[in-house]
Amino acid sequence: xxxxxxxxxxxxxxxxxxxxxxxxxxxxxxxxxxxxxxxxxxxxxxxxxxxxxxxxxxxxxxxxxxxxxxxxxxxxxxxxxxxxxxxxxxxxxxxxxxxxxxxxxxxxxxxxxxxxxxxxxxxxxxxxxxxxxxxxxxxxxxxxxxxxxxxxxxxxxxxxxxxxxxxxxxxxxxxxxxxxxxxxxxxxxxxxxxxxxxxxxxxxxxxxxxxxxxxxxxxxxxxxxxxxxxxxxxxxxxxxxxxxxxxxxxxxxxxxxxxxxxxxxxxxxxxxxxxxxxxxxxxxxxxxxxxxxxxxxxxxxxxxxxxx
Amino acid sequence: xxxxxxxxxxxxxxxxxxxxxxxxxxxxxxxxxxxxxxxxxxxxxxxxxxxxxxxxxxxxxxxxxxxxxxxxxxxxxxxxxxxxxxxxxxxxxxxxxxxxxxxxxxxxxxxxxxxxxxxxxxxxxxxxxxxxxxxxxxxxxxxxxxxxxxxxxxxxxxxxxxxxxxxxxxxxxxxxxxxxxxxxxxxxxxxxxxxxxxxxxxxxxxxxxxxxxxxxxxxxxxxxxxxxxxxxxxxxxxxxxxxxxxxxxxxxxxxxxxxxxxxxxxxxxxxxxxxxxxxxxxxxxxxxxxxxxxxxxxxxxxxxxxxxxxxxxxxxxxxxxxxxxxxxxxxxxxxxxxxxxxxxxxxxxxxxxxxxxxxxxxxxxxx
Numbered sequence: 001x002x003x004x005x006x007x008x009x010x011x012x013x014x015x016x017x018x019x020x021x022x023x024x025x026x027x028x029x030x031x032x033x034x035x036x037x038x039x040x041x042x043x044x045x046x047x048x049x050x051x052x053x054x055x056x057x058x059x060x061x062x063x064x065x066x067x068x069x070x071x072x073x074x075x076x077x078x079x080x081x082x083x084x085x086x087x088x089x090x091x092x093x094x095x096x097x098x099x100x101x102x103x104x105x106x107x108x109x110x111x112x113x114x115x116x117x118x119x120x121x122x123x124x125x126x127x128x129x130x131x132x133x134x135x136x137x138x139x140x141x142x143x144x145x146x147x148x149x150x151x152x153x154x155x156x157x158x159x160x161x162x163x164x165x166x167x168x169x170x171x172x173x174x175x176x177x178x179x180x181x182x183x184x185x186x187x188x189x190x191x192x193x194x195x196x197x198x199x200x201x202x203x204x205x206x207x208x209x210x211x212x213x214x215x216x217x218x219x220x221x222x223x224x225x226x227x228x229x230x231x232x233x234x235x236x237x238x239x240x241x242x243x244x245x246x247x248x249x250x251x252x253x254x255x256x257x258x259x260x261x262x263x264x265x266x267x268x269x270x271x272x273x274x275x276x277x278x279x280x281x282x283x284x285x286x287x288x289x290x291x292x293x294x295x296x297x298x299x300x301x302x303x304x305x306x307x308x
Numbered sequence: 309x310x311x312x313x314x315x316x317x318x319x320x321x322x323x324x325x326x327x328x329x330x331x332x333x334x335x336x337x338x339x340x341x342x343x344x345x346x347x348x349x350x351x352x353x354x355x356x357x358x359x360x361x362x363x364x365x366x367x368x369x370x371x372x373x374x375x376x377x378x379x380x381x382x383x384x385x386x387x388x389x390x391x392x393x394x395x396x397x398x399x400x401x402x403x404x405x406x407x408x409x410x411x412x413x414x415x416x417x418x419x420x421x422x423x424x425x426x427x428x429x430x431x432x433x434x435x436x437x438x439x440x441x442x443x444x445x446x447x448x449x450x451x452x453x454x455x456x457x458x459x460x461x462x463x464x465x466x467x468x469x470x471x472x473x474x475x476x477x478x479x480x481x482x483x484x485x486x487x488x489x490x491x492x493x494x495x496x497x498x499x500x501x502x503x504x505x506x507x508x509x510x511x512x513x514x515x516x517x518x519x520x521x522x523x524x525x526x527x528x529x530x531x532x533x534x535x536x537x538x539x540x541x542x543x544x545x546x547x548x549x550x551x552x553x554x555x556x557x558x559x560x561x562x563x564x565x566x567x568x569x570x571x572x573x574x575x576x577x578x579x580x581x582x583x584x585x586x587x588x589x590x591x592x593x594x595x596x597x598x599x600x601x602x603x604x605x606x607x608x609x610x611x612x613x614x615x616x617x618x619x620x621x622x623x624x625x626x627x628x629x630x631x632x633x634x635x636x637x638x639x640x641x642x643x644x645x646x647x648x649x650x651x652x653x654x655x656x657x658x659x660x661x662x663x664x665x666x667x668x669x670x671x672x673x674x675x
Contacts, residue, residue, distance in 0.1 A: 049518045071520035079518045083511040101311050102519040146515065 001063065002027050002154055002185045003048060008057035010043055010209075017043040018054065019209040025187065025202075030180050032200030033189040034294060040209040041189040042082060045158050048187075049079055061154065075103055078152030078184075080144050082159045088132035092123055092142050095131065100149035117149035121175060137168025144175065148184075155179060156187045161195060173199055193294040203294065207302050220297045229290040230263040230270060237261065238280040248272050259285075312529025316503050320537040323499060327541055334492040334545050338553055342484035357386045357425075359432055360406040362397045364413045373412060373439055386431055408432045485555025486633050487605065489545045490571060490626045494600030496541055500534040500579030501592035508587070527667075531576055538572035539565075559636030563645060567629045570652040574625045574659060575600060581663040625655045 003025040010018040018040050025031050033041045047054045048061070050068045059066040061073045086095040096114045105113050118124040121141035126134075131142050140160060148155060157176070161169045176199055180186055190196050196203055203220055205213040213220060234241075237256055245254040245263055251273070253264040261282075263273055270289070277284060361377070363370050377388050391397040394411055401409045401424065408425035410432055421436050507513045516526060546564075549555040557564065578600055582592035608626035621627045632648035635641065 051514055051517045068517075069522075074518060074520040077518060079515065081511055081514045085511040085515045087510065087512065098311070098315060099515060099519070102516070102521050104520070 001025065002029075002061065003187070004058075004060040004063075005044075005048065006058040006060075008044070008047060008054050008059065010040075010047055010052070010054045016209050018047065018057075021057070021209070021211055023204060023211065025185065027185055028180070028183065029202050030176065030186045030188060030200045032196035032203040033187065033206055034191070034193060034196050034203055034298065035189075035206035036191055039191075039206040041206055042158055043209075044206070045079070045156050045187070045189065049077060049156060050074075075150070076153045078147035078150065078155045080147045080155070080157040080160045082162065084131075084139050084143050086131055086142060086146055089130055091128050092118065092131055092134075092145070093127040095142065096145050096149050099146045103150035105150065113149045113151070117145040120148065120178075121145045122171065135165075135168075137164040137171070140164050140168060140172060141175075144172065148179065152184065154185050154187070158189050159191070160188075161190070161192065169195075193298065197294050205294075205298055205301060207298075212301050213297070217294065220294065228265055230265060230273060231288040231290055232261040232263070232274075232277060232282075233285040233288075234259055234261055234277070235283040235285060236281075238282055241277060241280040241282055244276050244280055245273055248276060309525040309529040309532075312526050313533045316530045316533035317537060319503065320499050320533060326496070326499070327544075330492055330495055330541060331545050331548060334488050335548055335552055337492065338481060338484050338488045338549055338555065342481040342488070342553065342555075357407050357431055358389070358405070359386050360389050360391050360397050360400055360409045362391050362394050362409070362411045362413070365419045366414055369419050370412070376435070376439060382431070382435070410436060481549075481553045482556045485546075485549045485553060485557075486630060486637075487608065487626075489542055489549070490608070490629050491601055491605040493538060493542055493545065493572075494575050494578070494596060494604070496534075496538045497575040497579030497582075497596045497600055498589070498593050499537065500531070500576040501583035501596070502579075502589060503530045503534065504580055504583040505587065505589050505592065527580075531573075531580065534576040534579070535569065535572045538575055539568045542568040542572065556637055559633065559638075563636045563649075564633055566649060567632050567652065570649065570656060571625060571629045573656045574652065577656060577659045577663050581659060581666060584663065584666045622651070623655070625652055628652050628655070 001024050003023060005021055005023045008018050008021040008023075009016070021040070021044060023044075033044065035041050043052070046052045048059055048066065050059075050066055050070070053068075061070075062076065064070065064073055066073055086099075090098070093114060096117050097110060100110055100113050100117070115124065118127050121144055123138060123141055123145060126138070131139055134142065140162075144157075144160060147157075161172055164172075173195060176186060176188065188196065188200055197217060200217070202216055203214070204211045205220070237259060241261060242254050242256060245251055245261070248265075248269060250267040250269045251263055251265045255262055261277065265273070270287075274284065274287070363373060365373060374390075377386075382388070389406070391400065394413075397406075397409050397411065400406050408423065408430045411422040413420060421440065423430065423432050423436055425432065507516065517523075543565075546555070546557050550557050579592065579596055582595040583589075586592055586595065603620075604624040604626040607621040607624040608630045628648040628651040632645050632652075635644040635648065
C-alpha cells in the first residue's frame with residue numbers, strides 16, 4: 001500500500017473534521033476523494049501530508065510512519081493545493097525552480113527537472129512570464145508543475161480544476177492520466193463528480209468527516225442500484241405507449257415529459273422498448289441512455305447532492 | 309537554509325523603494341531635528357537644565373562659586389539645587405531628578421570639581437571651567453554621567469581645554485545621526501514580517517510544509533537574510549549621514565558593526581514575532597511602529613536628549629545600542645560597551661524565545 005490510514009481523527013474545536021477515517025491506497029491507482037465542501041477531504045490531505053497533526057490514528061506512506069520530520073517520505077510526495085500556491089511576481093521558471101530546489105535538486109539536474117515539468121504542463125514557451133499575467137487555466141497548470149518537478153511517486157491534488165475553462169480542465173485531466181501512466185499514484189479530491197468519474201479507478205465517498213463508501217465506480221453504482229433511465233424523444237406521443245411499455249419485462253417505470261418518453265428499467269431490454277414504441281406509431285427522434293452517476297450514488301448515500 | 313536565505317535576500321533587495329525611503333527619511337529627520345536641536349541646545353532655549361550641587365570647597369572658592377551661580381544670567385537656563393551629601397546627590401542623579409550634578413570638594417589638598425551631566429553640552433561645563441580659569445588653584449575633572457562621554461583631564465596651568473575625544477561631544481547632528489537610524493531602520497522589520505505572511509497569504513506555506521526541509525532551516529534562512537539586509541541599510545544610512553551631514557561615526561567600526569548586527573537581529577525577530585502573533589501585515593506594522601519606532605526610541609532619548617533612565621530604558625534595545633555607539637565614538641568606558649552589547653544580546657535571545665513560543669503555539673497555521 002502506498003497510503004494507509006487507521007482510525008484517523010482530527011478535531012477543530014468542537015468540529016469533528018475527520019471521524020475514524022480508514023484508507024488504503026494501492027500503488028499506481030488514481031483514487032478519488034469525492035464529497036461536498038466541508039466533507040473533510042482537504043483536512044484528510046493535510047493530515048496525510050503532515051501539514052496539520054491529527055488527534056489520533058496512524059498514517060503510513062510507502063509503508064513508513066508519516067510525521068512532520070519524515071523527510072524521506074516527503075521527498076516522494078507532490079502536493080497540488082486547492083488554492084494557487086506560487087509567487088505571482090516571480091517567473092514561472094523561477095517558481096518551479098525554487099520549489100524543486102527544496103527537494104535537493106541542484107545545477108543541471110535542477111534545470112532539467114524544471115524544463116520537464118514546464119513542458120509537461122505546456123508552459124515551457126511562457127516560462128519567463130510572471131504568473132500574475134497568466135489565465136486561470138495556466139495558473140492551475142503552473143500549480144501542478146510546481147508539485148511534479150521532483151518526480152514524486154505520490155501526487156495529491158486538492159481540487160486542481162476549480163474555476164477554469166473546459167479546455168484547461170481537459171488538459172489537466174489528461175496530464176493526470178499521463179502522470180499515472182508514468183507510475184505515479186494519484187489522490188484526487190473534487191466535488192465535481194464528472195471529473196472523478198472520468199479519471200479515477202477507485203473512489204472514496206466522504207461526508208461529514210467520514211468515508212461513507214469506497215469502491216470502484218462500478219461497485220459504487222451497483223451498491224446503489226443497477227437501474228438505468230432510457231430517454232426517447234418522439235415526434236408524437238401515442239396515448240397507449242406508456243401502458244404498452246410498462247408491460248415489458250424489466251421496465252420499472254415509464255412516464256411522459258413533454259415530447260419525451262422516460263423509461264426506468266433493469267437489464268438491457270432496449271430493443272424491445274423501441275419495437276413497442278414503433279408499434280404504437282411513435283416516430284423516434286433520438287435515444288439517450290442515462291446511466292447511474294456518482295452524483296446519484298452520493299445522493300442515495302447521503303440524501304444530498306454534492307453541491308448542496 | 310541557504311535557499312531561503314538567498315530567496316528572502318533577493319526579495320528584500322527588490323523592495324528597493326522602501327529601502328531608499330527609509331534611508332532618505334532618516335537623513336531628512338537627522339537634518340531637520342538634529343539641526344534644530346543643535347541650534348536650540350547651543351542657545352540654551354531648549355530646556356532648563358536642572359543642576360544639583362554639592363559644594364564643600366575651601367573658602368573663599370565656595371562662596372565665590374555660589375555667588376556666580378546666583379547670577380540672573382543663569383536663571384532662565386538653569387535651576388540650581390544645593391545638596392548636603394554626595395550620596396544623596398548621586399542618587400538623585402540616578403533617579404533622574406537632576407540633569408547635571410557638580411561636586412566641589414577638596415581632594416589631596418586640592419580644590420577639585422567633578423561635573424557629570426546627561427547633556428552633551430551642559431552649561432555647567434563652561435561656567436565651572438571659567439570659574440576654574442579665574443580661580444587659580446582649582447583642578448577640574450569633567451565626566452559624563454551617561455558613560456558616553458568620559459572626559460577626564462587634569463587641567464594643567466589652570467587653562468580649560470575644550471578637549472574633544474574622537475571628534476567631539478554628540479550634539480545635534482551627531483546625537484540624532486546615531487539615534488535616527490536606530491529609530492527608522494526598525495521599520496524594515498516589516499520585511500521580516502512580510503517574509504512570513506506573504507508565504508501564508510499566497511498559500512505557499514502549505515507547499516513548504518510538505519517539502520523535505522526543516523521548519524527551523526526555513527525560519528533561520530529567512531531571519532539571516534533579513535538581518536544581513538537591515539544591517540546593510542544601517543551601514544548605508546550611517547555612510548550617507550556622515551557624508552551629507554557630517555555625522556560623527558568615528559569609533560571602533562567593528563563595535564559599531566556588532567551593534568548594527570545585534571539591533572538588526574532584534575528588529576528582524578520583532579517583525580517575525582509580530583507576524584506570527586497577529587497573522588496580519590497591517591497589525592505587524594502597527595506593532596513595529598509602536599514598539600520599535602516609538603517606545604524603544606522614547607526610552608533611549610530619540611525624541612529628546614533629556615530622557616528618563618528607568619527600568620523601561622534597560623528594556624529598550626535602542627538605549628543600549630545608542631550607549632555602545634556613543635561610548636565607542638566618544639571614548640566611553642569598555643564596561644559601558646560590554647554592558648550594552650550583552651544587553652542587546654540578551655534582548656535578542658529573549659525575543660527569539662518569545663517568537664518560538666508563539667510559533668509553536670500556532671504550529672498548525674504559521675510558518
